Structures are given as C-alpha cells and as structure tokens.
Amino acid sequence: MTVSLYMPIGYDGRALDVMGDAVALDPRTLEDPELVEQAQRGSYEAFEELVRRYRNDVFGLCYRYVGEREEAWDLSQEVFIKAHRGLKRFRRDARFRTWLLRITANRCKDYFKKRRLKTVALDDMSASGDAPGPALGPDGILEARELGEAIEQAVAALSEKHRLAFMLREYEGLSYQEMAEVMECTMGTVMSRLHHARKKLQEMLLDMGVVEGSAT
C-alpha cells in the first residue's frame, strides 16, 4: 500500500531529489540518533519514522490531558509540527523521546491556558467533601466503577504540575531524570510533585474505602 502523499522538501525550502537525497537505508532499521540526524539533514522519511515510533507516547499524553480522541489527534499533530520546525535545534546528545515529550507537555499546558479549562485541584475537592468516588455495591466492594477509571478521574482532577508528574511516571514510564528534563525542573521537584500526586490519590482511595488505614 503506497501512502506517499508528499514531495519531500528540505529545510531550505527546495524540493529534494528523492533519488539523490533520499535516505539510502530503510529508516525502520535505524536507531533514533541516526534517524534524527537524517531528519535534521532534510529527510522527511526519517522524520516520519520518528513519528511512527513516538506517536503513541505523544498521543497518549495529549489524550490524558484533553480526554477526547479528536482533540488529542489535533494536539498531537501540533506537537509533531512543532518538533519538525524545531528539529534543527535538537541536540543529539539528548534523548529524542524526552525532547518530544517536553514539547508535548508544553503544548498541552498552552492548550489549557487558551481554553481556560478549570481544573479543580483534588485537595480543594477533598476539603469541600466533593472528592470523586465510585458507587460501591452494598458490601462496599468496588463494583459499579472500575478502579483504574476512578484513579484516572482523580488524576485528571490534580493540579496541572502534579498531574503531569504522575502521568510521566505512571503512563510514560520515564525515569526521574527524564521527568526533570521534560518538566524543566530539578529532580527534587520531580520527587516532590510525584509524591504530592500520590498522596492525593491515596486519600481518594481511603475515602473510597478501597484501602484501609490512615493517611499520613
């Protein structure tokens, strides 16, 4: 199935001679640093391979911010467009994925600023007694609402910086060092934000009766 819809154009705006300037190797076989290098030299094919590799990391993070596939589709597209424009500035000693997720996080933050969506901090909700909770069955066991869904809703209610820390750790699986690069903060701040997010979620699980014990 041929899906080439595009005449490659290099960074100087000239059309690339596909046969002359094209990547000699199948981009699928290349490691990220080599792909990035090729993309920086103007190979759109190499850039598309990077898109293929990381589209779910970007899309997933966008989706968890906006909660809707179509919005996440558009937002993730904007991320890759920004990445394409900024590719020349990417330093190849850094991890491409981390750089891309930083763009994603920043784009998602901007999205919310523009949309002026009100995110109710979970601690606010807890104080008012409006913390989210699932409907429990008569024996108190979580029946009506799946636990993971409840946790996701609680995560969505966290403040933006705490939510991002949690998502980068639990959904994207980043190390603390990588999280610090994405969030552009120190590792100490990473740990602090992650801990805060987890404490809030623990309080929620206690309120739900899913765990016993007392929050500290």
Added chain:
Amino acid sequence: MTMKNCPTEETIGRWFDGEAADADVDRHVANCTRCGEYAETLRMTRAALAERPAVRIENSQMPAYLNDLRGGIHRRRMWGRVWAGVSLAAAAVVAATALLTVVTQGPTAVQAHSVLEAHSDITGATTETIEYDNGTMTVWLNLPEDDMQ
C-alpha cells in the same frame, strides 16, 4: 506492626519506582504496617492503570495521521512565503479545446461512474465532464484565460 524510624513516603516512592535500590527499605516495608499500606497503594494504583485500555493511534490509522501531518507542516511553510509558482492562464484554453471530446457510451458490463454535480468557485471557470473511448470519465476544470485569483 507499625515500626519506628519509618522512611519518608518520598523515599518509599523512590524505592517503589526503582530509583533507589535499598535493602533497608525492602525490609522495613515488609514489616511495617503503615509503610506497607502505602507501598500497597502505589502497587494497586499502578496495577489498576495497567488494566486500562491503551490509548493509541493504530497502524491502520497511520496513513491518515501522516497525511494530516504532512498537510499541517506544509501549511505552516506557506506563511510568509511568496507563492510564485503557478500560472493560471494560457494553457487553460488549449486544454479545454483539446479535451472537448465526447464519446457515446458503448456497452459496458459494469455500471459507469456518474457525475452528479460539478462546479468551481473560481470566477469565470467552467467545468465539463468527458467520457473517453476507453470508458475513462474525467471531470475537468477550465480556467478563464486571465484568472486573477
């Protein structure tokens, strides 16, 4: 049993995330009720989220995704660039004359295409539908000679 000298929850979090292997924390969590509960909360949360359906762009959606992306990248490139490539005059008249060949249809085993509607928003342009000897149907845009678009 809740032990004394509990590590901070941040420390337990680091241990849980594999950021700081610590045999002391291992032992403590195994034996301290409170810290064990906290670690269990972390474990439950992670396990519950792992059960959630994946949010992804499937391979079958990639052609459309990449297509949208290419269009988006090129639209960005258009801004600020002087578009000086396309001439919308001259050959239109020649093309219109050369292509004005109408053929009566022959017997066909398969129902042919139909053009239900065709128009253009370009001032002065016309459209025509042509069916060739070999059954190829073409909808053609005839541009005005002095298209000032």
Added chain:
Amino acid sequence: MTVAAIAWIALELGRAQATPTETVQLSVVAVKGVRDGRQPQYIDPGIPKKSHAALKPLGYDSYFKLQTADIPIPFGRETKIFITDVYELIVQPTGRDAQGRVQIKARIMMQSKTPNAPPKKALDTTLAMTPGKTLNLGGPKVDGGDLILVLTLN
C-alpha cells in the same frame, strides 16, 4: 493490614478507541500533465501502470508523478489528502446507491496566493463511483502543467 477486596472489572477492549466506521479504500494518483512536445508520449515510471489507461486519452505529451495515496476513507466524514503545497483533495463518501456505486463528495481546494486568505474550491464535485473503475479530476494549474487526479475506489 488488609486491603479491601478489589473487584475491578476490566473494561471491554476498545472502549477508549473510536467506534468502528465503514470505510472504502481510495487510491489517488496525482499527476502533472505537460504539453512539451515530447515524442513518444512519456509517462513517469513512478505512475502506477493501472493509471496509464486513464491518463493517455487526456492528450498530454508527458505525465509526471506528484503523489500517490491508497488510504481507507470513512463514510460520513471528510478526509483531507494533501496533494501539493497549493492543492488538497477533500473527499467524503456519503452512501451507496441502488447499483452499489459509492456516492462521494470530492473537491480540490486551492490555497490563495494571499497570506491568510481562505482557500478556494477549485473543483467541487459529487460523484457516484463504481468500485474498481478510475475517474479523473483535473484542470488546475501546477508548475508548468495541469493537475490530474486519478481516483479509484476499491
């Protein structure tokens, strides 16, 4: 320490995914036709052979490949197909007629030379297409030639 029995129910697969929609496979071959006096007629080797029969009657001396695409397009939704930095093809299958042909809206959008001006509908059509047969849309200018889109539904 006990943890209350956790009876979470695994969500049905695909819950977070889009609802499946009927699609039809569209092949688009975008070509530039040029009257350059070349003899014999030249067809770019990159143009799929299945499109040659649709191009030859148009009467150009040379045909050059611009783009190809072969993608599923869902019913009831517009799909945008990038052709060049000036033209886009937007297609939307809307249904099937009694003969099994696919009713499809297809338009070629053309970017304006003026920055920030909205694009124009260079060619706006409503078609009833027979699967397996080709149909051309053409006539807009491209870089010294004419744009031809060879469409095939499968």
